[in-house]
Amino acid sequence: MSTADLHVSIATPEFLKRLERLRLWVRSARGLRPGETPIPRSNQAWGIEFESYKDYAPGDDFRYVDWNAVGRLDQLLVKTFTAEREIPYHIFLDTSASMGAPAIDRKFQFAVDLVAALAYIVLLNSDTLRVLALTAPEKGQRPYTPMPLARHRSAFLRVTSFLETLAPAGKTYLREAVRAYSEHAREPGVAIVVSDFLMEPAQYEEAFSLLRVRGYEVKALHVVGAAELEPHKLFRRGKLFDVENRTERWITLSQANLQRYQAAQQAHCAALKDFCHRYRILYHLASTASGVGAVLTEELPKAGMLTLR
Amino acid sequence: MGILNPSALPFLAVLGVLVLIYLRERLRTRIEVPALLFWMEVKEDRLRIRRFLPSLLFLLQALLLLLLVGGLLHPFRPTTVTETHGHRWILVFDVSASMQAREGRTQRFELALDQAKQVVKTLSALDEVMLISVATRPQLVSGFTTDHRAVLDLLETLHPLDAGANLTLGVELALAQRDREGRRAQVHVFTDLPKSTLALPEEQLQDIAYHRVGKNDDNVAIAALQLYQNPFQNYSQAQAYVLVRNYASRTHSGTLTVSLDEKSIFRRDFTLPSREVMSFSVKGFTSPGKLVAKIEPSDALAVDDQALAWLAERGRRRLVVVSAAKGLQEELERVSRSIPGLEVTSIAPSAFAQAQLDPQDVVLFHQFVPAATVAANSLYIFPPSENPLFPVVSEAEDLNILDWRQEHEILQNLRYVEALPLKKARILALPSWAQVLISSRTRNGEVPLAFTGEKDGHRVVCLAFDLNKGNLTNSDNLTLLLLFLNTIRWLLPHDPSTPMPVIAGDTFFLPTETAHDSPRVRTPNQQETPIEGGVVEVERVGEYRVTGSQYQATLYANLFNDEESDIGRQDQDQQDQAVNTPATTEALAPQDIVRTVPEEFGRSLYYAAACILLLEWLYALWRYRRMRVS
Structure with missing residues (x-):
């Protein structure tokens, strides 16, 4: 798939309006800067949403002393409010060649649409967003291409423009990219990894562990193509070509062989899911057959990744 | 079932080409997958993949090619058809010298011609006629035709030649044509010769309708004019012998005149008993020139009453x-x-x-x-x-x-x-x-x-x-x-100025070097025609003059043919008499012939190929669209 073929198909007023009802669920991640995301079980001396009272301490702002309570209880009580912080989001988009194959799955387009939708939801909440395209590292370069930090919904166009410049190519460098980025990132937050995870388990395990160690709240969005799940609709026999490793293998897709393939695939997915579950990483498998709309409005809310505003 | 054009069989090789194209395409085409991670669990299978497995598209294309090649092969199936045909008739017409013999006020040729016309007129409209004329050689005048008017016109164009008759060869040609296309023809022979002269087996003669004309035997002929003059002898030493034979059944009297350059040098009266021969010697010639022997009075056949020879003057060799x-x-x-x-x-x-x-x-x-x-x-x-x-x-x-x-x-x-x-x-x-x-x-x-x-x-x-x-x-x-x-x-080289003696009916071949000489020939009846193919057909007795820009020759043609001069020959035995009775000819009703003919159906295969092409195109379109949709 070339960049010319890529177009963020969800950037229509109707679809974006549907997204305005959603917000990303965050368990613990928060930024340092005040924002619009209320942080449960955390309070501050000022704010909008009343949280609790506390005894007055010297230095507290008199404006927040609840005088009614003083009158009833004869005790100086100061109101505290639910803390609202800005959440830094880091979306890692896998742009390896495997995301572009098989072409009929349009897996990369699907992933880009998902990322754009998530970015819109993030920006709508005035949180900070950085999209990172995991690309093959050139000499002396980082194994990812970052988009400049976006903070407001007005930056959505920048996000779509950035996404539309991407094309699937090269191998997957999730581990290397995460390591490199986390070393430079100033503020951890929510890390959303959008990938087909067609890599050795050690790679994603290491990457996720690294993110967690650095204080990120990790969410994994596993993109799977329809033809990947049902390869017999793609071919019966032929020469398979691995677009990343550029190796070939002659396969006859008998029933037994199909079962072996699907068993291996399910085992791979199960291992990923199990790992995420173990480390409290929110995981969801999104099939291209479902469509972006269904995934965003039905599957992700059900999985707990998105909530209604 | 069979094929009419086996030379198209090699075109079947295109099926092999089609298989090769499919195999190559299969081996060349690769299916892109995101990773072989899960496929490593599946055993690789190179052999079975290389095996050719036909797809529906391939089957349609192979069928299309088979139908096209099948059309080229011109396949046929045998079909029985009933055709209504007339009968076939082969007329063998003798145009030899003896047919010029007089019979009362008319000629034998005219009598035979009338009989032949009568035969043609009695035929039904569907009957087919072939006409063969025979002199020294048989000649096919007309192939089988139902145009009886044209045959009658062709009969009118025939004329008797001054040549001998090889009737056996003419009848053999007719017999060879008789059973063509599985339809037996009736052979009619019109001649003045007895049937016993045909050197053919008796069973072949049985089916021939023989129309013999002529009874007159009143003929005296110059049977030979022999000039003895070797290359070293001059005309004065030459000696000529004239042989006169009486072929009639009665005694005949007449006069033999020999002239040299139109100047009479010898004249003898003779009386010849029936079937006798007399020889006359002429010598003491005083000059070279054209020697003409002639007998008078004229009899039933004039063509053998005169003979030519050339008395040459020899120079020193x-x-x-x-x-x-x-x-x-x-x-x-x-x-x-x-x-x-x-x-x-x-x-x-x-x-x-x-x-x-x-x-x-x-x-x-x-x-x-x-x-x-x-x-x-x-x-x-x-x-x-x-x-x-x-x-x-x-x-x-x-x-x-x-x-x-x-x-x-x-x-x-x-x-x-x-x-x-x-x-x-x-x-x-x-x-x-x-x-x-x-x-x-x-x-x-x-x-x-x-x-x-x-x-x-x-x-x-x-x-x-x-x-x-x-x-x-x-x-x-x-x-x-x-x-x-x-x-x-x-x-000793031939002196080109000396005329060459030939027998009427022979073919004279000009030297090959005269091919570009544009030679022409003047016949005894003073007609001048160009010579084609370097061949002069000597059909008349008398003097032929061949002239070209370089080459010149003179031919003296004589008949000297006992069979032709003996115009009153009788059959050898009684059996011949029986067969020589003129055949009666009646109009025969057309006959229905049931034949097995090959009915070609190659065109149907082309139509079927067009349908398969459409089907294949629709299937390919459907497959393409399905691929696009998926």
């Missing part, structure tokens, strides 16, 4: 002897003294290069062969061991003559050829242009002792044995002297 042997030269000069008109000129081999030769000369080379070809007829005697013309294989002594060609002009009327004195001979390799005249045999095979041929347009004779001293003049060796003189006579 030169024999150039190229030999180093003085004895032979002297002997030849002695021989030449006894032959008027022959002059011997002796030249030493060393002086031959400067000798002036005339094309009318005959050159004798004795133990010598010149380096270049000689532009004259030549006789080579005992060529040397090393010579450019006749490779010498070996030498032999005391050979016996075992074989010779008696029919050759040189050996005609020559007896005791085996008695020729052969002391010593050279065994020569026979040139490709030569034919053996006299031969012997050694343990290595046949050995030519004398051979003749034509090289570069000139006659050549080679004698492989030597002439010893006194051979020619010794009275014991008369055969050798005659052989020598015959050889010289054969080698």
Whole structure:
């Protein structure tokens, strides 16, 4: 798939309006800067949403002393409010060649649409967003291409423009990219990894562990193509070509062989899911057959990744 | 079922090409997958994938090609059809000289023509007729046709020739055509000859309807005009013999007149009993010229009442002897003294290069062969061991003559050829242009002792044995002297101004070098026509003149044919009489013929191919769209 073929198909007023009802669920991640995301079980001396009272301490702002309570209880009580912080989001988009194959799955387009939708939801909440395209590292370069930090919904166009410049190519460098980025990132937050995870388990395990160690709240969005799940609709026999490793293998897709393939695939997915579950990483498998709309409005809310505003 | 065009079978190879294209496409095409991670659990299978598995598209395309090739093969299935045909008739019409014989106030030819027309008129409209005319050779005038009007017109164009009849050949041709296409034809023969003259088996003659015309036998003919004048004799020494035969069954009287250049020089009255012959000798000619023999009064057949010959004036002929042997030269000069008109000129081999030769000369080379070809007829005697013309294989002594060609002009009327004195001979390799005249045999095979041929347009004779001293003049060796003189006579070039005698009905072939000469011929009835193919068909008795820009010749055509002159020949036995009764011809009803004919259905295969092409196109479109949708 070339960049010319890529177009963020969800950037229509109707679809974006549907997204305005959603917000990303965050368990613990928060930024340092005040924002619009209320942080449960955390309070501050000022704010909008009343949280609790506390005894007055010297230095507290008199404006927040609840005088009614003083009158009833004869005790100086100061109101505290639910803390609202800005959440830094880091979306890692896998742009390896495997995301572009098989072409009929349009897996990369699907992933880009998902990322754009998530970015819109993030920006709508005035949180900070950085999209990172995991690309093959050139000499002396980082194994990812970052988009400049976006903070407001007005930056959505920048996000779509950035996404539309991407094309699937090269191998997957999730581990290397995460390591490199986390070393430079100033503020951890929510890390959303959008990938087909067609890599050795050690790679994603290491990457996720690294993110967690650095204080990120990790969410994994596993993109799977329809033809990947049902390869017999793609071919019966032929020469398979691995677009990343550029190796070939002659396969006859008998029933037994199909079962072996699907068993291996399910085992791979199960291992990923199990790992995420173990480390409290929110995981969801999104099939291209479902469509972006269904995934965003039905599957992700059900999985707990998105909530209604 | 069968095919009419097996040459299209190789086109079936396109099926193999189609399979190869599919196999290549399969091996070339690869399916892109995101990773082989899960496929590593599946055993790789190269062999089964390379095996050809036909798809529906392939089957459609193969069927399409099969139908197209099938159409090219022109397949057919046998179908039985019933056709209504008329009967077939083959008319063999004799146009030989005897058909000119008078029968009362008309001609035999006219009688036969009337009978033939009558036969044609009685035929039903669907009947087919073939017409063959026969003189010296049969000629197909018209193939089978239902256009009876055209056949009647063609009959009108026929006319009797002054030639003999080879009726057997004409009937054989008709019989060969009789059973063509599985339909038996009825053969009708119109002639004045008895049926017994046909040299055919009795069972073949049974089915032939024979229409014989003519009863008149009143004919006296000049059966021969023989002029004896050898190449060395002048006209004064010539002698002519005229043979007159009475073919009638009654005594016949008449007058024979011989004229030389239209001047009567001989006149005799004769009375000939039935079937008798009389010979007249004419000699003492005083000048050369055209000799015409004529008998009067005229009888039923006029064409054999006159004969032509040419009395030639002989100039001196030169024999150039190229030999180093003085004895032979002297002997030849002695021989030449006894032959008027022959002059011997002796030249030493060393002086031959400067000798002036005339094309009318005959050159004798004795133990010598010149380096270049000689532009004259030549006789080579005992060529040397090393010579450019006749490779010498070996030498032999005391050979016996075992074989010779008696029919050759040189050996005609020559007896005791085996008695020729052969002391010593050279065994020569026979040139490709030569034919053996006299031969012997050694343990290595046949050995030519004398051979003749034509090289570069000139006659050549080679004698492989030597002439010893006194051979020619010794009275014991008369055969050798005659052989020598015959050889010289054969080698003497023909004088182009001398008319050539031919028999009417023969074909005269012009020399090949006259092909670009635009020759024309003037026939005895003074019609002048261009000659095509270098061939003159001599159809009339009399004088033919051939003229070209370079070539000129005169032909004297005579009939001299006993069978044609004997116009009243009777059948040999009673059985012939029975078969010779004229056949009755009645109109026969058309017949239904059930035939098995091949019905070709290649066109249907083309239509089916068009349908398959449409089907294949629709299927390919559907598959493409499905791929796009998915």
